[in-house]
Amino acid sequence: MIELHHLGFIWPDGAVLFDDLSFSVSAGEKVVLLGANGCGKSTLLQLLDGLIFAECGSVVWQGEELNRPRLQQRDFARRFRSQVGLLFQHPEAMLFNPTVREEIAYGPRQLGLPDADMRVARWAGALRLDPLLDKAPFSLSGGEKQKVALACLLALEPQLLLLDEPAASLDPATAGWLVDTLLDSNQTVIVSTHNLSMAAELGSRCLVLGERGEILFDGPVGHALRATELLEKANLAHRHKHRHDGVEHDHAHTHDWDTPE
Numbered sequence: 001m002i003e004l005h006h007l008g009f010i011w012p013d014g015a016v017l018f019d020d021l022s023f024s025v026s027a028g029e030k031v032v033l034l035g036a037n038g039c040g041k042s043t044l045l046q047l048l049d050g051l052i053f054a055e056c057g058s059v060v061w062q063g064e065e066l067n068r069p070r071l072q073q074r075d076f077a078r079r080f081r082s083q084v085g086l087l088f089q090h091p092e093a094m095l096f097n098p099t100v101r102e103e104i105a106y107g108p109r110q111l112g113l114p115d116a117d118m119r120v121a122r123w124a125g126a127l128r129l130d131p132l133l134d135k136a137p138f139s140l141s142g143g144e145k146q147k148v149a150l151a152c153l154l155a156l157e158p159q160l161l162l163l164d165e166p167a168a169s170l171d172p173a174t175a176g177w178l179v180d181t182l183l184d185s186n187q188t189v190i191v192s193t194h195n196l197s198m199a200a201e202l203g204s205r206c207l208v209l210g211e212r213g214e215i216l217f218d219g220p221v222g223h224a225l226r227a228t229e230l231l232e233k234a235n236l237a238h239r240h241k242h243r244h245d246g247v248e249h250d251h252a253h254t255h256d257w258d259t260p261e
């Protein structure tokens with residue numbers, strides 16, 4: 001489905017993020033990206049979405065290299081944009097239409113899909129956005145905006161969903177709905193999250209990134225979440241010091257997942 005080969009990425013200010021990063025994701029896989037703040041999860045998702053491009057190495061999508069010239073070809077860009085969708089970490093970045101209804105319909109209409117209205121009804125209904133359909137997206141709460149952004153993406157029904165912290169502002173019921181929806185679908189999903197419980201429920205595979213975006217672990221989510229040293233190395237767990245009856249001890253902690261001590 002999508003492959004990275006020896007990717008190297010440098011920001012315009014000279015900061016090196018990825019160096020020789022390689023992995024591939026097969027059709028239908030649900031992959032969780034775990035890593036501390038600033039390790040490169042959002043940047044990686046933007047590289048996979050063809051919004052930014054690497055200095056060296058390549059991103060290959062369904063056998064075709066994803067690069068600037070190819071995305072300037074109308075047919076390729078149209079095919080790629082209809083089959084790959086990115087949910088931005090900050091939903092405001094995606095919302096610019098006057099109403100929620102138009103916002104959700106925008107993508108399907110841009111792609112010339114004939115059933116845009118049906119898609120709006122389906123995904124607004126699923127995310128319980130019906131009462132908000134005639135409201136302006138900018139007037140919504142943080143969680144409501146995130147739901148609208150999700151509805152926009154899901155309405156495109158892409159083959160590959162790139163989700164950047166999709167549950168950050170969602171209430172537990174909606175986050176649970178999202179996990180179930182993704183698990184029930186045959187879409188390929190690459191999701192970044194700090195939410196280790198969600199990672200455990202959603203992913204069969206996870207990539208744990210180190211400080212400079214290097215892969216520290218690529219394997220089953222359950223293994224990663226039980227690997228205390230790995231979690232500490234990736235800054236996903238930290239050591240708490242405790243003092244009881246004059247005896248001090250410390251142990252590793254995550255905040256939403258019980259790591260073995």
Ligand SMILES: Nc1ncnc2c1ncn2[C@@H]1O[C@H](COP(=O)(O)OP(=O)(O)OP(=O)(O)O)[C@@H](O)[C@H]1O
Nearest residue numbers: 011012013015035036037038039040041042043044
């Ligand atoms: N436009 C930019 N120019 C230079 N450096 C940048 C730019 N955007 C991001 N960075 C840097 O790239 C690194 C990776 O950022 P990124 O947003 O991908 O991290 P992240 O893993 O998604 O973090 P978080 O968990 O905090 O969302 C950070 O050190 C960040 O400061």
